[in-house]
Amino acid sequence: xxxxxxxxxxxxxxxxxxxxxxxxxxxxxxxxxxxxxxxxxxxxxxxxxxxxxxxxxxxxxxxxxxxxxxxxxxxxxxxxxxxxxxxxxxxxxxxxxxxxxxxxxxxxxxxxxxxxxxxxxxxxxxxxxxxxxxxxxxxxxxxxxxxxxxxxxxxxxxxxxxxxxxxxxxxxxxxxxxxxxxxxxxxxxxxxxxxxxxxxxxxxxxxxxxxxxxxxxxxxxxxxxxxxxxxxxxxxxxxxxxxxxxxxxxxxxxxxxxxxxxxxxxxxxxxxxxxxxxx
Amino acid sequence: xxxxxxxxxxxxxxxxxxxxxxxxxxxxxxxxxxxxxxxxxxxxxxxxxxxxxxxxxxxxxxxxxxxxxxxxxxxxxxxxxxxxxxxxxxxxxxxxxxxxxxxxxxxxxxxxxxxxxxxxxxxxxxxxxxxxxxxxxxxxxxxxxxxxxxxxxxxxxxxxxxxxxxxxxxxxxxxxxxxxxxxxxxxxxxxxxxxxxxxxxxxxxxxxxxxxxxxxxxxxxxxxxxxxxxxxxxxxxxxxxxxxxxxxxxxxxxxxxxxxxxxxxxxxxxxxxxxxxxxxxxxxxxxxxxxxxxxxxxxxxxxxxxxxxxxxxxxxxxxxxxxxxxxxxxxxxxxxxxxxxxxxxxxxxxxxxxxxxxxxxxxxxxxxxxxxxxxxxxxxxxxxxxxxxxxxxxxxxxxxxxxxxxxxxxxxxxxxxxxxxxxxxxxxxxxxxxxxxxxxxxxxxxxxxxxxxxxxxxxxxxxxxxxxxxxxxxxxxxxxxxxxxxxxxx
Ligand SMILES: Cc1cc2nc3c(=O)[nH]c(=O)nc-3n(C[C@H](O)[C@H](O)[C@H](O)COP(=O)(O)OP(=O)(O)OC[C@H]3O[C@@H](n4cnc5c(N)ncnc54)[C@H](O)[C@@H]3O)c2cc1C
Ligand code: FES
Numbered sequence: 023x024x025x026x027x028x029x030x031x032x033x034x035x036x037x038x039x040x041x042x043x044x045x046x047x048x049x050x051x052x053x054x055x056x057x058x059x060x061x062x063x064x065x066x067x068x069x070x071x072x073x074x075x076x077x078x079x080x081x082x083x084x085x086x087x088x089x090x091x092x093x094x095x096x097x098x099x100x101x102x103x104x105x106x107x108x109x110x111x112x113x114x115x116x117x118x119x120x121x122x123x124x125x126x127x128x129x130x131x132x133x134x135x136x137x138x139x140x141x142x143x144x145x146x147x148x149x150x151x152x153x154x155x156x157x158x159x160x161x162x163x164x165x166x167x168x169x170x171x172x173x174x175x176x177x178x179x180x181x182x183x184x185x186x187x188x189x190x191x192x193x194x195x196x197x198x199x200x201x202x203x204x205x206x207x208x209x210x211x212x213x214x215x216x217x218x219x220x221x222x223x224x225x226x227x228x229x230x231x232x233x234x235x236x237x238x239x240x241x242x243x244x245x246x247x248x249x250x251x252x253x254x255x256x257x258x259x260x261x262x263x264x265x266x267x268x269x270x271x272x273x274x275x276x277x278x279x280x281x282x283x284x285x286x287x288x289x290x291x292x293x294x295x296x297x298x299x300x301x
Numbered sequence: 302x303x304x305x306x307x308x309x310x311x312x313x314x315x316x317x318x319x320x321x322x323x324x325x326x327x328x329x330x331x332x333x334x335x336x337x338x339x340x341x342x343x344x345x346x347x348x349x350x351x352x353x354x355x356x357x358x359x360x361x362x363x364x365x366x367x368x369x370x371x372x373x374x375x376x377x378x379x380x381x382x383x384x385x386x387x388x389x390x391x392x393x394x395x396x397x398x399x400x401x402x403x404x405x406x407x408x409x410x411x412x413x414x415x416x417x418x419x420x421x422x423x424x425x426x427x428x429x430x431x432x433x434x435x436x437x438x439x440x441x442x443x444x445x446x447x448x449x450x451x452x453x454x455x456x457x458x459x460x461x462x463x464x465x466x467x468x469x470x471x472x473x474x475x476x477x478x479x480x481x482x483x484x485x486x487x488x489x490x491x492x493x494x495x496x497x498x499x500x501x502x503x504x505x506x507x508x509x510x511x512x513x514x515x516x517x518x519x520x521x522x523x524x525x526x527x528x529x530x531x532x533x534x535x536x537x538x539x540x541x542x543x544x545x546x547x548x549x550x551x552x553x554x555x556x557x558x559x560x561x562x563x564x565x566x567x568x569x570x571x572x573x574x575x576x577x578x579x580x581x582x583x584x585x586x587x588x589x590x591x592x593x594x595x596x597x598x599x600x601x602x603x604x605x606x607x608x609x610x611x612x613x614x615x616x617x618x619x620x621x622x623x624x625x626x627x628x629x630x631x632x633x634x635x636x637x638x639x640x641x642x643x644x645x646x647x648x649x650x651x652x653x654x655x656x657x658x659x660x661x662x663x664x665x666x667x668x669x670x671x672x673x674x675x676x677x678x679x680x681x682x683x684x685x686x687x688x689x690x691x692x693x694x695x696x697x698x699x700x701x702x703x704x705x706x707x708x709x710x711x712x713x714x715x716x717x718x719x720x721x722x723x724x725x726x727x728x729x730x731x732x733x734x735x736x737x738x739x740x741x742x743x744x745x746x747x748x749x750x751x752x753x754x755x756x757x758x759x760x761x762x763x764x765x766x767x768x769x770x771x772x773x774x775x776x777x778x779x780x781x782x783x784x785x786x787x788x789x790x791x
Binding site: 046065066069092107110249255281282285 | 565566600601
């Protein structure tokens, strides 16, 4: 059945990988695309970047981090369950070309959407240096898959529990000072992207960032996803999700992401309470 | 038989003649125009129930007597889909309400919707003999249309047109708004195998995500959609043509023609400083959260922020819907900010009246020029430029001009921007060879055919933001165009 969860892997307590039947999207999606999903009839519409697909099997891969009610609902779904609505692929695909050496930096679950992009750049004949960054060892995901498509893989953890100790920007600087980087791609939490972008800007390296704003429809209809890029308002869902990172107003984006902070917290606590009561 | 002859033939039927002779014209024109019964403004502005409760049978029959059944029914010329207005109204006078509904449905598939949302005062009712010649309030054509449609629905006897033959030719309709639904209705009647593809998870387009329940209950749209399902139309939601599958993919699947009614979904902003502050929304976002996602109900996950001091920018239907929604979500102060005067607002007159009754404030001749935020980038006030009316512009309305130095700061914690929409770019972007206008609308000929021969288009994607009835009219014209095109091919 369409939208059925065929496989579920717990990467960690809070991050799951889902393989979902979605034949049309599996066929039409490209690196950089995302979907909007609604778990059930009471659910929100939330964007999730497609981490991979198998057009033959008609499946797509999503990686979901438990952050609020909607993502928690998805994380709690089991193999055999069906997601009510999945629509996509949305957004503009990554512009993949041969440029030389690419520095790909993924933070947290941002590593998932990074996977198909890294794969595509590698296929296009680039040298790809990938940095995976997370707070600690448990939060590093998709390491083997990334290694497969990268010429070099560097792991950075804040606490040094795995790979090198330090922030993503420390790893980036080391690479940039060591070899010529032609282009960089960064995907991760907004705050990480902000500082990663400042780092490449210092060295004048053209950089794309994939933005994860709040969305509703994902088709350009509402403007909830708007960001300022080079002083102009852009809709992430139709004009992006990738933009010239050096032009993005990350401070504005970070504040806008927090627009529903209070409501979300209350809702999440109520949801968790409800779940505990049921079990 | 041409249209004029058809009207004449219908008018000369015995029952119509008899009705006309029953009451003298003088007595008909002496009847006072009916008043639509409404919910109490101070109760209704706290809930979502429909404001207009509908005419009773007695009211409808009395109002129908006002119609003079004119020899030259000018009202019809004001209707974009040429409903045989005197025929349906005389059926109401006669008490045959199902026949009245059937008469409307000869040319309008969704009268329960149109009776509620059409701007009758600038269409049929403006061309009514009463308005034109008698200087009296027009016959309440819109209320009567709604009455007939509601009667039919409540009777449980909705007529489902017979489909004489199935030709098994597949036609795709893109977009489940009024344009798409009207085209689907006719195409399936002609015998085509029709599939409607809709990007969102619900069918209805603006009727669902935009227009609130207090003006058009969702149930009404759902009933119309279920009629189409019964007639054999297939609906596929969560499917974006051009993204989920391309036109070429659908051609391979056997679709022989397409009708694009993808709407004018892209909200405009004013590009003034501070517009991206938190709690400044497009009307589409605000209304979608409340109407499509049920954000105001606690059992749904989608949040909506709606403060105590809500400013809605604009003077159209979308602005009225947003500001009245804000009131219902608990605003103490819900205000319209519009740069022209109240008389020049493009909203339906009835919506403006309802808004006034519900305690909406109108700051006319005010135009926002900047939004100011607090230290968390939440909007806290706006700078308004006061305006005055100058010379008439190209639209014939007097142009608002800023009064130099007249600037006011007004506090607000929620701003809804309702200053129009632009055509949805998804389809055009997926079809680089499609001939587009400089406004981003699809260019079509009289048959609603685009520059790509198997693709037809209509509604807001062709007109820019227009109306429900114009979208429906386009849908019907395109259905004819597609029929002719396919007949010439197969
Ligand atoms: C709040 C509001 C109030 C209004 N009030 C009135 C009123 O009182 N009276 C009136 O006459 N008019 C009113 N209008 C205008 C009226 O709603 C529109 O003119 C009308 O809905 C246009 O119909 P449509 O079929 O062209 O498009 P829409 O109703 O916009 O429907 C288009 C549909 O196509 C879907 N779509 C878009 N792209 C794709 C794709 N690629 N694949 C699949 N699906 C796609 C969209 O999701 C949408 O559901 C109002 C509009 C708004 C926003
Ligand atoms: S999510 Fe609605 S416009 Fe981008």
